[in-house]
Amino acid sequence: MRILVVGSGGREHALCWALAASPLCAKLFCAPGNAGIAAEAQCVDIAADDLDGLVRFAAAEKIDFVVVGPEAPLVAGLVDRLTAAGIKAFGPSMAAARLEGSKGFMKDFCARHAIPTAAYKRFSERDAARAYASAHALPVVVKADGLAAGKGVVVVQTHDEALAAIDDAMQARRFGAAGAELVIEEFLEGAEASFFALCDGTNAVALAAAQDHKRVGDGDTGPNTGGMGAYSPTPLVDAAMEARIMQEIVMPTLRGMAAEGAPFKGVLFAGLMIGKAGPRLIEFNVRFGDPECQTLLARLKSDLLPALLAASDGTLDRLTLRWDARAALCVVMAANGYPDTPQKGTEIRGLDAAAGVPDAYVFHAGTRQDGDKIVANGGRVLGIVGLGTDAAAAQRTAYAAVDKLDWPGGFCRRDIGWQVVGNK
Ligand code: AMP
Ligand code: GLY
Numbered sequence: 542m543r544i545l546v547v548g549s550g551g552r553e554h555a556l557c558w559a560l561a562a563s564p565l566c567a568k569l570f571c572a573p574g575n576a577g578i579a580a581e582a583q584c585v586d587i588a589a590d591d592l593d594g595l596v597r598f599a600a601a602e603k604i605d606f607v608v609v610g611p612e613a614p615l616v617a618g619l620v621d622r623l624t625a626a627g628i629k630a631f632g633p634s635m636a637a638a639r640l641e642g643s644k645g646f647m648k649d650f651c652a653r654h655a656i657p658t659a660a661y662k663r664f665s666e667r668d669a670a671r672a673y674a675s676a677h678a679l680p681v682v683v684k685a686d687g688l689a690a691g692k693g694v695v696v697v698q699t700h701d702e703a704l705a706a707i708d709d710a711m712q713a714r715r716f717g718a719a720g721a722e723l724v725i726e727e728f729l730e731g732a733e734a735s736f737f738a739l740c741d742g743t744n745a746v747a748l749a750a751a752q753d754h755k756r757v758g759d760g761d762t763g764p765n766t767g768g769m770g771a772y773s774p775t776p777l778v779d780a781a782m783e784a785r786i787m788q789e790i791v792m793p794t795l796r797g798m799a800a801e802g803a804p805f806k807g808v809l810f811a812g813l814m815i816g817k818a819g820p821r822l823i824e825f826n827v828r829f830g831d832p833e834c835q836t837l838l839a840r841l842k843s844d845l846l847p848a849l850l851a852a853s854d855g856t857l858d859r860l861t862l863r864w865d866a867r868a869a870l871c872v873v874m875a876a877n878g879y880p881d882t883p884q885k886g887t888e889i890r891g892l893d894a895a896a897g898v899p900d901a902y903v904f905h906a907g908t909r910q911d912g913d914k915i916v917a918n919g920g921r922v923l924g925i926v927g928l929g930t931d932a933a934a935a936q937r938t939a940y941a942a943v944d945k946l947d948w949p950g951g952f953c954r955r956d957i958g959w960q961v962v963g964n965k
Contacts, residue, residue, distance in 0.1 A: 577905025
C-alpha cells in the first residue's frame with residue numbers, strides 16, 4: 542500500500558516508524574515530516590493544515606491510506622475531504638472531531654449521554670461568565686471552547702484569576718475565535734491518566750493507558766507544555782479500571798456519536814481524572830497523544846497498519862493486538878526557552894550514540910537537516926524512548942540514551958516517571 546502520514550512531530554515519527562515496518566507498506570510519505578522522519582518516509586513539503594494541498598497530493602500519488610496525526614486538520618475536515626475524493630483515511634470526520642474541537646460540544650454530549658465529567662456551564666457573554674465565575678467554588682477551571690494548542694485551559698485558585706482568565710480569552714482574544722466561547726467547570730480531584738482506544742464507529746479496542754508530564758520543570762513546576770514525557774503502562778489503570786473506562790466512557794461515547802449521526806472512527810484519547818468515585822473525563826482528544834504515542838507504539842508488537850485499517854473499515858471486532866509486556870518511558874528534549882521562546886537552529890550531536898543504546902529509540906519532534914547537521918526546529922525537539930522490564934528500568938534506558946546526546950541548546954526533565962519510580 543501507498544501511505545501518507547500527516548504531521549511533523551514525535552507522534553508522527555513514531556507512526557512512520559511503526560508503519561514503515563509493516564510488510565503491507567510499499568511506499569511511505571509524510572507531510573511535512575522532519576529530519577528524523579526522513580529516515581523512514583519520503584517527506585513532502587505540504588503543511589499539515591493545507592487541506593487542498595494534502596488532498597491534491599494524495600490523489601496525484603495514488604495514496605491508498607492517509608493517517609492523520611494532529612487535531613487541527615481533523616477538526617478542519619481533512620478526513621471528509623479525503624473520503625469525498627475516494628481516499629481511505631484514519632481519523633474522525635469533522636463532525637466527530639468536535640469531541641476535541643469544541644469543549645462546549647463535548648460537555649453537552651457527555652451530559653446527553655451520562656458520561657462522567659466535571660459539572661460545567663457554557664458562556665458566550667463575558668459579563669455572564671464573570672458573574673458565574675465570581676460565585677463559583679474554588680479552584681475553578683476556565684477553558685476556551687476551541688483548539689488553543691494546549692494553552693486554552695486555566696485552573697485558578699482565586700476569583701480575581703478567574704476574571705483575568707475570562708478577560709484574557711473573551712476581551713483580549715488571546716486564543717482568537719477559539720476563546721469567543723468559554724466553558725467554566727468544577728475542579729476534579731484525583732490522579733491524571735491518558736487512555737487510548739481504537740474506534741471504528743461501532744467497535745472499540747482498548748490500546749493502553751499512559752501518564753503524561755505537562756509542566757515544563759522537574760517536580761511538575763513551571764508552565765504547561767504539550768507534554769515533557771510519558772510512560773506506559775500506568776498502575777492507575779489496571780485491568781479493572783480499563784474495563785470501567787471502556788464501559789463508562791468509551792462505549793457510551795461511541796454509541797452516542799453513532800446515534801447522533803457522527804460515528805467516531807480513529808483513536809479516541811480520553812484525558813481522565815481518576816478519583817475516589819472512579820474515572821471522570823477531563824477532555825477528549827481525537828488523535829494519539831504526543832508523547833504518549835511514542836510509548837504506546839514502542840510497546841505494540843502487532844503490525845500497526847492492519848489495526849488502523851480496521852478502524853477505518855469498521856472491522857475492529859476482528860482485531861486483537863499483542864503488546865510487549867515491558868514498560869516504555871519517553872523523555873522529551875526541548876529547545877532552550879520552551880515553551881515561550883524556544884531557540885531554533887542549534888546543532889544536535891550524538892543522535893547515533895543515543896539510538897545505539899540497547900532498547901532505546903530516538904524519535905524526532907522538531908528537527909531540520911541543515912547540510913550535514915541536524916538542528917533544532919521547534920519547541921519539543923526529540924523524544925527518547927526507553928524500554929525496560931519495569932518503569933524504573935525503562936527510565937534508566939531512556940536517560941542513558943539522553944546522556945549520549947550532545948546538545949547544549951536543549952534540556953529535558955530529569956524526573957519523568959517520578960510517580961512510579963521516584964526522582965532519578
Ligand atoms: P486540557 O487541555 O483540557 O487537557 O487541560 C489541561 C490540564 O488542565 C489537564 O491536564 C488537567 O491537569 C487540568 N484540568 C483541566 N480540567 C480540569 C478539571 N476539571 N479539574 C482538574 N484539572 C483540570
Ligand atoms: N500529551 C498530550 C497531548 O497530546 O495532547
